[in-house]
Amino acid sequence: MPEPHDDSLMDRFDRPELRRHGARWAVGSIVVAAVLLVVFAGHAVLKAGEEMNPGVGRTLVMAFGRPGNWIAQRTPLEHALSDATSFLDPNAPLSGPGFSSANGTTGNAGTVTPAAFSPAAIGAPPAAKRRLRTLLVTGDSMSMPLDSDLAADLLSDGVRVIQDPHIGTGISTTFVVNWAQLSAAQVRSYHPDAVVAFIGANDGFPMAGPGGLQVSCCSAAWAAIYANRVRQIANTYRQAGAAHVYWLTLPTPRDPARAKISRVVNAAIDVGTQPWAAQVTVIDTVPIFTPGGVYRDTMKIGGATTIVRQSDGIHLNDAGSTLLTRVVLQALRRNFDY
Numbered sequence: 068m069p070e071p072h073d074d075s076l077m078d079r080f081d082r083p084e085l086r087r088h089g090a091r092w093a094v095g096s097i098v099v100a101a102v103l104l105v106v107f108a109g110h111a112v113l114k115a116g117e118e119m120n121p122g123v124g125r126t127l128v129m130a131f132g133r134p135g136n137w138i139a140q141r142t143p144l145e146h147a148l149s150d151a152t153s154f155l156d157p158n159a160p161l162s163g164p165g166f167s168s169a170n171g172t173t174g175n176a177g178t179v180t181p182a183a184f185s186p187a188a189i190g191a192p193p194a195a196k197r198r199l200r201t202l203l204v205t206g207d208s209m210s211m212p213l214d215s216d217l218a219a220d221l222l223s224d225g226v227r228v229i230q231d232p233h234i235g236t237g238i239s240t241t242f243v244v245n246w247a248q249l250s251a252a253q254v255r256s257y258h259p260d261a262v263v264a265f266i267g268a269n270d271g272f273p274m275a276g277p278g279g280l281q282v283s284c285c286s287a288a289w290a291a292i293y294a295n296r297v298r299q300i301a302n303t304y305r306q307a308g309a310a311h312v313y314w315l316t317l318p319t320p321r322d323p324a325r326a327k328i329s330r331v332v333n334a335a336i337d338v339g340t341q342p343w344a345a346q347v348t349v350i351d352t353v354p355i356f357t358p359g360g361v362y363r364d365t366m367k368i369g370g371a372t373t374i375v376r377q378s379d380g381i382h383l384n385d386a387g388s389t390l391l392t393r394v395v396l397q398a399l400r401r402n403f404d405y
Contacts, residue, residue: 161248165241166296177342182308185344194345199224199403203259203304205231206266209317209382213265216392224405229257237269238296239284247296250303261403262304263395265315267336268381271328285331293332297339305346311402312347313395314340319357321380330360348398355394356387 186193202221204214210232218228231253236243246266253259274292276282282289297314304312316336317329333353340347353360356375364376368390375387383391399405 161245161252163248163251165245166247166299180342182343182345183341185348188344193401196402196404197260199226199260199399199405201227201229201257201259202261202263202399203229203231203253203257204263204265205229205233205253206264206315207236207268208232208234209268209315210263210265211382212385212388213263213383213391213395216388217263217395220392220396221405226405229253229259235269236266237272238266238300239270239274239293240272247299247303250300254303254306258306259304259310261311261313261399263313263315264300264304267317267329267332268320268325270332271325285328290331290335290338294335294339297336298342301340301343301347305343308343308346310346312340312343313350313398314347315350315391315395316352318352318355318376318383319360319362321362321376325381326360326362348402350394350398352391355390356383 184191199221202217204210204217211234214228214230214232218230221228233244233249236246238246270293271284273281273283274289274296276288276292282292301312301314304310314336316333319326320329333351337349340349356366357363362380364380365372365374367373368375368386373386375383375390377384
């Protein structure tokens with residue numbers, strides 16, 4: 068009887084008649100791939116390095132990205148590839164200026180306008196309520212499931228709720244999306260009467276300061292750049308006073324490093340929205356969920372101890388979102404009828 072043929076023997080691939088390529092070919096392939104990466108995406112490598120936190124990894128990526136970007140800028144291939152594959156982008160096209168390169172850190176105080184004063188702050192009668200027709204709920208993953216909870220509550224009132232979260236994005240990074248451009252695109256598309264913004268859980272990246280130098284979190288200089296980005300976005304959302312913005316601060320996360328960042332982000336939100344206190348309401352979630360900036364998983368709701376945070380120690384769970392939804396609806400009722 069002939070011995071059965073065993074296809075599981077791996078040495079069959081090493082027979083001379085089947086051997087096609089060796090180690091030299093593999094090294095050559097890597098070199099070719101690296102060259103293609105430089106000429107077609109040199110800028111992307113540099114951009115990725117700029118968005119990384121300081122460290123050995125960032126140093127290595129920047130060492131490759133700087134010369135790669137220099138080469139890519141001197142060839143038309145990167146732009147040609149971008150044009151050829153632009154139809155694959157599932158997101159709306161974003162155009163126009165991004166964040167201001169000056170970052171507003173020159174010390175120019177500007178002019179104070181009446182929009183800087185809420186009626187309650189100066190003892191004036193509240194502005195007449197308007198009809199709420201379209202509400203935009205946006206931000207990073209912090210805006211979920213708040214967006215769907217608000218949509219469910221307002222559906223019966225005939226309010227159109229636009230749910231537009233952008234997971235993994237941040238104001239201090241433009242690698243995934245530039246929020247200066249995104250906010251402008253959202254306003255062009257939806258013309259919302261009100262905007263609920265809940266963002267900042269992914270922030271803490273270095274940002275370009277005056278002169279283009281990278282400023283690391285979480286100094287006053289970093290906070291100033293962040294505040295000016297918040298100011299630019301809030302100004303876009305308020306649509307010259309035609310809309311009201313509700314900007315939510317971050318509840319303190321469990322991780323101490325993240326808690327440090329969220330504290331600076333929240334301070335920057337307060338400063339960045341000051342010019343339009345009559346049209347931008349900051350809803351501070353810290354006193355609600357983490358009084359004194361002290362993290363907690365549970366709190367009393369209706370007399371019962373209730374878990375309000377997800378297991379990651381960052382996001383609100385369904386119970387926490389339900390509570391926050393009631394807070395946002397209460398704020399909406401001060402300015403709108405629905």
